Amino acid sequence: MDDVLLDIKNLSICYSTEDGEVHALNNADLTLHRGESLGLVGETGAGKTTLARGVMRLIPNPPGKVVGGEIFYDGRDLLKLSEADMRRIRGREISMIFQDPMTSLNPVMTVGDQILEVINVHHPDLPRHEARKKAEEMMEMVGITSSRYEDYPHQFSGGMKQRVVIAIALACSPKMLIADEPTTALDVTIQAQVLEMIRDLKEKNNTSMLLITHDLGVVAQNCDRVAIIYSGEIVEYGTLHQIYKETLHPYTEGLFGSIPNLTSNIKRLAAIDGMMPDPTALPAGCKFADRCKYATDRCRTEHPRLLEREDGHKVRCIRYESSGEVTENG
């Protein structure tokens, strides 16, 4: 498995609050291959952002804490690196695009200088004028004229700010990009532009991407593989085709059921009943059992393992345990 860039194994992250331990991420397994895009889909509070922050080692501590697991990036366990080594990886090897471009730029620094900053941090020996030239190139690359180098973030629109954020993220040609809901704060036309740009730049630099979103349409357009996360667990993982056409997990089924269809004329969409379980008191059995229409008594008492089918399609559901075509894994 040489083409694996990021391999997350059994990652668990907890936040301790006054109401008790919040189990935000429980034994998550995830694999990202070189040059591929992986979509991480789940509803609010499922642990998507926690996973992204975990990979960057940016879990605010306190209250957050990585309880266990390993994150192998290019063969190295990120959780075992020193803080100084980790700083060299952030921005240069792994970059992150944040959800809200309105707040992820420093309001008192010119946008150009903010792009320059990341170049300076990782290439301190580069002469100033060259670094600046590079920063201007990055601006042009994301479609902003370099004459706006000296402008401040508040003079830019939301879409333009997100481009600046993307320019910052890609300035050091990272091998991996984590995009945490990069288009949630933007309107639909700008969303399409930004996503197209991310896709173009990603292909140009052969960057791998972890795209976090709750928009299945965005995933369908941009990703090669998909992981569905529910209540801090990966419940289904497979290629785009496997997830969209050979859906296994009832939760994924529910997600697709709640998307409007262009061709059929339905008055009401099928929602998944109920709420995600309280992360401070997770049920002993399957986390989805209470909302699942196939749930049996066994689901409520026994925690399902992540089963891998021969074609690499993984699912965490008891229903597929008995069928002969699965091999056990973790």
Add this chain to the structure above:
Amino acid sequence: MNKKTDTPAAGKKQRSLWQEAWRRFKKNKIAMVGLVFLLILIVIAISTQVIDLATHNQFYLSHVVKQNLKDRLQPPSAAHPFGLDEFGRDMLLRMLWGVRYSLFMGTLAIVVSCIIGGVLGAISGYYGKQIDNVIMRFMDILLAIPSMLLAIAIVAAFGTSLTNVLLAIAISYIPTFARTVRASVLTVKDQEFIEAARAIGCNDATIILQYILPNAMAPIIVQGTLGIAGAILSIAGLSFLGLGIQPPTPEWGAMLSNARTYIRDAWHVTVIPGLGIMLTILALNLMGDGLRDALDPRLKN
């Protein structure tokens, strides 16, 4: 997709942060009045120093310090626009020579306490936890002692000298700065752009200096200019109590203190130094307000 979506900015002149700030500062007329007044004071302070150096203190000794008891407490006249003080010395010259003590010592004391207090506040706000507790509890101890009392204690313990007065004022202002900086750091540090800075690999020093402090500048500047005003008052107050700058040095506070017994017979000996202190402080506050607005790029245009 790659079309340029921004409006043409070709004709616009590119200015640096400081040029931009100056342009905005100039628009604020009241702040400019304060700045001009302070510039005049600085010119006066420097030229009196130059005169002293050029004449080997002769002018200072013969005109500013030398007593002339026969003309004491003379009211303002054409020859002496500010009148003469209780020892018959020209008030105008004494006021001019006093500028450097009040202004420079006040500024110096605040710069020292702003740096020390700022570093302590930034560290405790940014790192939090135990460090925050230790630093802030120590600041609480300092804060619990009235600043004037603390300054008096320091001067009383180490003796009355310019440096000790300065040190006393500086130390008594450290807690206010530490608290102000800590509070502003706390409001800024949890914002997303700080996390974004960390995500591009910035270290703590870069984050504090480039991202947190510039965003937390406004209250620090206001505190600073108010602090200089307060420090001038404290120096004057210490001199008033006889613990600050010793006579015959023409420090404004000391002049005010020495003249207070004559307020019924000669109004000018108290009013003039008092006005001097008041106007300087007013000018500092006006300039501080203007500076705060000018340095915030969000208020641009």
